[in-house]
Structure formats: structure tokens, C-alpha cells
Amino acid sequence: MRAFLRRVPGWQLLVLLKALVVGGERREAAVAMLLKPANLFQPYTTTSADRYPGELAAVRETVGEPARILSFGCASGEELLTLRRAFPAAAIHGIDINPLAVRTARKRVRGDRAITVTRAADAAAEPPSSYDVVLALAVFRHGALKHAPARCDELIRFADFERTVTGLAAAVRPGGVLVIRHANFRFTDTAAAAGFEAVRTGFGSGSAAGPTPVYGPDDRLLDPSCRDDGVYRRRTQNSR
Ligand SMILES: C[S@@+](CC[C@H](N)C(=O)[O-])C[C@H]1O[C@@H](n2cnc3c(N)ncnc32)[C@H](O)[C@@H]1O
Numbered sequence: 001m002r003a004f005l006r007r008v009p010g011w012q013l014l015v016l017l018k019a020l021v022v023g024g025e026r027r028e029a030a031v032a033m034l035l036k037p038a039n040l041f042q043p044y045t046t047t048s049a050d051r052y053p054g055e056l057a058a059v060r061e062t063v064g065e066p067a068r069i070l071s072f073g074c075a076s077g078e079e080l081l082t083l084r085r086a087f088p089a090a091a092i093h094g095i096d097i098n099p100l101a102v103r104t105a106r107k108r109v110r111g112d113r114a115i116t117v118t119r120a121a122d123a124a125a126e127p128p129s130s131y132d133v134v135l136a137l138a139v140f141r142h143g144a145l146k147h148a149p150a151r152c153d154e155l156i157r158f159a160d161f162e163r164t165v166t167g168l169a170a171a172v173r174p175g176g177v178l179v180i181r182h183a184n185f186r187f188t189d190t191a192a193a194a195g196f197e198a199v200r201t202g203f204g205s206g207s208a209a210g211p212t213p214v215y216g217p218d219d220r221l222l223d224p225s226c227r228d229d230g231v232y233r234r235r236t237q238n239s240r
Contacts, residue, residue: 028100039121044143045101047075056086058200058231066132073139077105097121123167132176140183148213158217161185166192174236186228201230
């Protein structure tokens, strides 16, 4: 029945309109899909607290107590509060492309003056080398790729990933870390990766629906076992 309804003209629009009425995470995703802001990767704002304990432990082992953290794609702010609990002394900045998620995140962190949230689609406004930790968790992906089509470029493109992740990499101070998780692309396929060394990869990926598919610089499907997301440390002059 659902497969039939999906083919009915206007069905997708009805689904989006229903999501706008239902509210919450569904409304956030519907707004992203209707507005289609430039440089949108994952339109779904699904998130929860304490999603990445292993990754945050690796961050702590690598940089100790960070002073400044950037959460790129912070969604409705649960990630910002998780980071606050893990790193009580840090100044934390959240960025998200979704205007509704940003509004919710701001409400969620109200009262913590060391957490700020802005709406943006990249790190262009962030000063170079200004963060100890930059995280892009479940951002460089698209939920509609879960069935692993042969190409991804109808939804997201490697060229946009490379440009955006290069901006994030530039915001990491030498010796600081960039954490990328659940991406449909590989950091090591970008030129920016030469300035980093892997601290920890192989955290595992995917869900009951299967592993996160991975696409190469030509936007074509790769074997998912070649994924590389994890924690990367920016090289210092001495470590080159
Ligand atoms: C699945 S949520 C991930 C939330 C959180 N990081 C986590 O892992 O729980 C993906 C988020 O990325 C945001 N996003 C997608 N493209 C973006 C872009 N170019 N700039 C900033 N945020 C983006 C979406 O709006 C969404 O809130």
C-alpha cells in the first residue's frame, strides 16, 4: 500500500505537510527538505544525549580538557549538553543549518553562557586554528542513501563535503582534533586529510538497517568496509 501511495502525484508533498503539522523532529526535517538551503547534507535532525561515549573518551585522551569546542550540525542541542557534561570548563559553539533546530538548541542551552548556537551551513565565520575540538557527527550523510544507491550526487556531493570539511579542518588548532562520524564520504579522500593523523577509527557504523554506505570522490558507491570516520589530530610542525 505504502509503495503504491508513494507513486501517487503529490504524495510526497502531503507527507511533508503532515510533518509540518506533527512538529518536533519531523517538522525540522520537512522544513529542511522544503527550503533546501545551500550545502545541506543530512536533512534529518535526529539526535540524542550521550550518543558518542567512545569518541568523547578518545577526544579526552588526545587533547585533555579542551578550552574551545565546535559542534557542527548540533541539531536541537542535546549534543551540546552532552559535551558540557563531558567537558565542564569548555566554551562550546554549536552550528546548524536548520532554523527550527537552532531555535530549539538555543532554548535548550539557555542559562549556560559558555554555550552559543548559530545558524550556518559551514565554518566560514570561524577563525582559523581556533578550536581544540571540532565535531561533525552524523552530518555528512543523507538518510535517503540508506539503501546504498550506486551514486549519491542526486542528494549530496563529495565536492561539497570536501569544501566544507576543509573549512572545519582549518578551524582546528595544531594538536587539536577533528571528529567525523557516520559520514557517507571518507575524510582521507580529501586534500585536507594530509594535515591530520588518525588517532582512532573503526568505531562501527550503521544501524539495524545496515552499514552506512560510503561514496568516493566521483560520488560512486564504495565497499562500506573501507570507511575511515573517527578521530583525527591536526599535525603540528614537529609531527610532520
Ligand atoms: C542527524 S543530525 C545529527 C545531530 C548530532 N550531531 C548527532 O549526531 O546526534 C544532522 C544535523 O546536521 C545538520 N546539517 C546538515 N547539513 C548541514 C550544514 N551544511 N551545516 C550545518 N548543519 C548541517 C542538520 O540540520 C541536522 O541537524
